[in-house]
Amino acid sequence: MADALSLWLDQRRALNAASENTIDAYRHDVSGYLGFMGQHFGGPMGVAMMARVSQRDVRSWMAHARGRGLSARSLARALSAVKNFTRWMAEREGFDATHVLSARTPKFQKKLPRPLSEDAAQAMLDTVELQSERPWVAARDLAVVTLLYGCGLRVSEALGLTGDDMPLQDVLRITGKGGKERIVPVLPIARHAVKDYLRQVPFKAGAKEPIFRGIRGGPLSPRLVQKVMQAARMQLGLPATATPHAMRHSFATHLLSAGGDLRAIQELLGHSSLSTTQTYTAVDTARLMEVYDKAHPRA
Missing domain, CATH: 1.10.443.10 (Intergrase catalytic core)
Structure with missing residues (x-):
């Protein structure tokens, strides 16, 4: 799974011209999700386990992240990264990722820019x-x-x-x-x-x-x-x-x-x-x- 994550990040870097800060954020968000799911299921996270993730499992991860102080805005960003990685893995490995991809993004108040007069x-x-x-x-x-x-x-x-x-x-x-x-x-x-x-x-x-x-x-x-x-x-x-x-x-x-x-x-x-x-x-x-x-x- 670590190799798969590295390959996905390399593709984001090459195809989307993502900055290193963005790549680091993706790595942190997806690694945190995979780590939680490994503990949640009681074993190392692999493709078969990824295919088993349900909406309830995703909600458990989101609740855990919020409990650790992650803001709704940051959680929305993390969920977006997780969905993108999961979609890529599903297309590559041939499993159904509907449960993860249909997870609702948490609502948050968008911050308005703060210009000077x-x-x-x-x-x-x-x-x-x-x-x-x-x-x-x-x-x-x-x-x-x-x-x-x-x-x-x-x-x-x-x-x-x-x-x-x-x-x-x-x-x-x-x-x-x-x-x-x-x-x-x-x-x-x-x-x-x-x-x-x-x-x-x-x-x-x-x-x-x-x-x-x-x-x-x-x-x-x-x-x-x-x-x-x-x-x-x-x-x-x-x-x-x-x-x-x-x-x-x-x-x-x-x-x-x-x-x-x-x-x-x-x-x-x-x-x-x-x-x-x-x-x-x-x-x-x-x-x-x-x-x-x-x-x-x-x-």
């Missing part, structure tokens, strides 16, 4: 560059955060820019999650911020080397971007949700508020599914209701 996003841009006494580091921090907010990049995408991408043009070709490519317009303010940083940075990046560097010249760590934004948000009195990824959420939400097309925003963000992008419409509606409630308080 337009004023707060601008204040963040004005404040991150004040967190370092080194002018080139200040310019670096401003350039990275401007790319997150101005282009909707993920932190990993911004830090993945190399000498080959320089100088920035009007558009930027980004390879995002799952190897999905997208074309992102680059605002003049973002081009200027990156150009100003490159003019000051003491380390020169080769064609394939990252342009954003740490103090000692190595690639800039995402953790350092988090730390500088943490310092800036504390200075501004913003909530803990004002993270680097919140700048990407802000990019999408502010575009939508300004009348941006949902499909276009999906392409700019690199979302595979429109349903992922549609969460921003819920954010926009929630904000509208908040304004309405303040303007028309209930008696």
Whole structure:
């Protein structure tokens, strides 16, 4: 069964271009399920035992996982991985997996993105560059955060820019999650911020080397971007949700508020599914209701 799991994970990695974090999550979820079922049935988990799993057995595993503190959201993710692995095994070994595949996914409240307001996003841009006494580091921090907010990049995408991408043009070709490519317009303010940083940075990046560097010249760590934004948000009195990824959420939400097309925003963000992008419409509606409630308080 361990060999089968490894083979399945290799196929997920190759066919779906899954990230290593996703592969690790799959491995953890399915291994936990197989381990539970082995104890549940009182023997090592094999193909014959997999074919015996009933809906009651699946519910026992889910109850066990919840009892150990697993959230409904995490359990839903784990069940999805288990179903995918079981389906693959059933097709490979020729057994009926209906009982597992028909198990109900636990319901959970989807978390809405937590963007910053337009004023707060601008204040963040004005404040991150004040967190370092080194002018080139200040310019670096401003350039990275401007790319997150101005282009909707993920932190990993911004830090993945190399000498080959320089100088920035009007558009930027980004390879995002799952190897999905997208074309992102680059605002003049973002081009200027990156150009100003490159003019000051003491380390020169080769064609394939990252342009954003740490103090000692190595690639800039995402953790350092988090730390500088943490310092800036504390200075501004913003909530803990004002993270680097919140700048990407802000990019999408502010575009939508300004009348941006949902499909276009999906392409700019690199979302595979429109349903992922549609969460921003819920954010926009929630904000509208908040304004309405303040303007028309209930008696």
